[in-house]
Amino acid sequence: MENTPLWDDGRWQALPSLRENVEADVCVIGLGGSGLSAIHRALELKQRVIGLDAGMVAGGAAGRNGGFVMAGLAAFYHDAVADLGRERASAIYQLSLEQTDKILLEAPEVSRQPGSLRIALSDDELEDCRLEAEALRLDGFAVEDYKGPEGQGLLFPKGSVFNPLIRCRTLALSALEKGAQLFENSCVIDVKANHVHTDHAQISAKYIIVAVDGRLELLLPELTGQVRTARLQMLGTEPTTEVSVPRPVYLRYGYEYYQQLASGSITLGGFRDKAKETEWTKDIAPTEFIQNHLTSFLRNHIGVQAPISHRWAASVSYSKGVLPYFGEARPGVWAIGGYSGTGNVIGALCGLGVVEKAVKGSSSIADLFMAAPSGLN
Ligand SMILES: Cc1cc2nc3c(=O)[nH]c(=O)nc-3n(C[C@H](O)[C@H](O)[C@H](O)COP(=O)(O)OP(=O)(O)OC[C@H]3O[C@@H](n4cnc5c(N)ncnc54)[C@H](O)[C@@H]3O)c2cc1C
Structure with a gap:
């Protein structure tokens, strides 16, 4: 069976693979939406940046997903509130709404905001929609009851969609223009503080960010059980x-x-x-x-x-709980991933936060994602 996403317009010019040892301030592993967001934040912080991918830019989930640009975590809002508390769940939701607006501007020609529908297929699910809407309204977030040809459920006015592959390619091209060095077909086989080894070269960097969602536990086996x-x-x-x-x-x-x-x-x-x-x-x-x-x-x-x-x-x-993995997985090696199937917005946010945390030592985004909720992560 073919395995090609409908998103591909066939117009990507492959980037080189890394063949020589290099030095940088920040080395980002993974050129999906999360890694590319991290790269842009590192560029804003005036860092010399190298980005590596085992395959192509957005060759993983970031270029092969459903294209939904949705606010919030993978968990429905009331479930996130039950787990994280109102203050933290609403802060993440608010940030993700703001990030949605920024994402739509990154590649406006392949993005749109028609609203999105959560449709219930059973009475239980309809009741779950009601609980979600109640929790959202209590915290001042927009949601409408919906009944129409698609079924009954909720309408989220800010719900958006994009072509995920073209959006990532756009981000990669603008990162290159801003001075980042990006390499495709450069598989990282080992990573430790200040050092990244690919199949053909070594990178020395002050800050190392692993931005890999699927297969994260292959590169960092110590995360097995967490993702x-x-x-x-x-x-x-x-x-x-x-x-x-x-x-x-x-x-x-x-x-x-x-x-x-x-x-x-x-x-x-x-x-x-x-x-x-x-x-x-x-x-x-x-x-x-x-x-x-x-x-x-x-x-x-x-x-x-x-x-x-x-x-x-x-x-x-x-991930094990409602939050993705966000942490220093090894001394000097920061990692993000485990978005539980909903990573277009949260992955981008984590990308921004992980660079701020690594480079500046503090980040309000990192604070929201890092502290463990009760009994989880
Ligand atoms: C079919 C499908 C539908 C989905 N639908 C949606 C949706 O509609 N909305 C939504 O928000 N989310 C959706 N998701 C989830 C979303 O796609 C991901 O959470 C998100 O794209 C993760 O992006 P990322 O950049 O963190 O990781 P990835 O896209 O996984 O990128 C990581 C990159 O790291 C590279 N890499 C891995 N290991 C190495 C290594 N050792 N060395 C170098 N590079 C390496 C990979 O090649 C890959 O390109 C969907 C996912 C799938 C698969």
């Missing part, structure tokens, strides 16, 4: 006018998510839980089992018979 890699799968169709889906939709507690692009194509992801253990894997090949679930949902629930042009998958990692 766990899983595969998420999607499909995309040829443009169609069979349906009109004005806003991105997620449903069944967020397991499934779909949207209709300006071209008319539908993208759809989900059903990870249906395969039980097999999706807890570092493999990224799409499987017949999950793809059959997606196809059947596309045909029977969304009502689209258009040909499926793309099928793809990628690795993400899930």
Whole structure:
């Protein structure tokens, strides 16, 4: 089965791989949305920056995801409040709303803000929507009750979407213009304070940031148990006018998510839980089992018979609690990841925060993500 995201316009010019030893102030490992945000923050702090990726810019989840740009953590707001307390949960939500606005400006030609829908598939889920809306309203965040052709649930006016791959490529190109050195096909095999070893070269740097979501525990095995890699799968169709889906939709507690692009194509992801253990894997090949679930949902629930042009998958990692992993994983080695399937906004925030924490020694973003909630992380 092909494994190409529908997002790729085929216009990327590959970056070189690192073949010589180099020195920098900041070395960022991972050129997804989180690593690229970290790189931009490091450039703002006037650091000499090197960024490395084992594959291509956004070759991982950052360029292969559903394109939802959503406020908040992966956990629904009331669940985050129950875990973190109102003050901290609302501060993270507020920051993520502000970060959403900034992200939309990074690549405006491939971003839009039509609002997004959380749709309930059962009475229990509808009650969960009610609880989420109540918690959001109590803290002054916008949410509306919704009933329409997609079903019943909640409408988030700030819900947004983007082409995740083009957005990352845009960020990479502007980082290059600002003086960052970025290398593709440069796999890091070992990392310790001030030193990064790739398969062909060594980097000396004052600050080392690992910004890898899926497969994080491969590079930093000490994080096994804190994060766990899983595969998420999607499909995309040829443009169609069979349906009109004005806003991105997620449903069944967020397991499934779909949207209709300006071209008319539908993208759809989900059903990870249906395969039980097999999706807890570092493999990224799409499987017949999950793809059959997606196809059947596309045909029977969304009502689209258009040909499926793309099928793809990628690795993400899930953290133990509601917060992602954010910490000094080894002396002198900072790491972020484990966004539990919702990392476009939170990953960018963590990227900003981890650089501030490493370089300046303090960061209000880091403060929000680092202290452990009760009994978790
Ligand atoms: C199918 C799917 C749908 C999703 N939908 C959404 C969504 O709609 N909205 C949302 O917010 N989130 C979504 N997510 C999650 C989101 O994509 C991720 O949380 C986010 O992209 C993580 O970005 P990142 O930059 O932290 O990590 P990644 O995108 O994983 O980037 C890390 C990079 O590190 C590189 N790397 C790894 N190991 C090494 C090494 N040893 N040496 C050098 N480089 C290395 C990888 O090649 C990769 O490019 C989805 C994920 C998937 C897979």
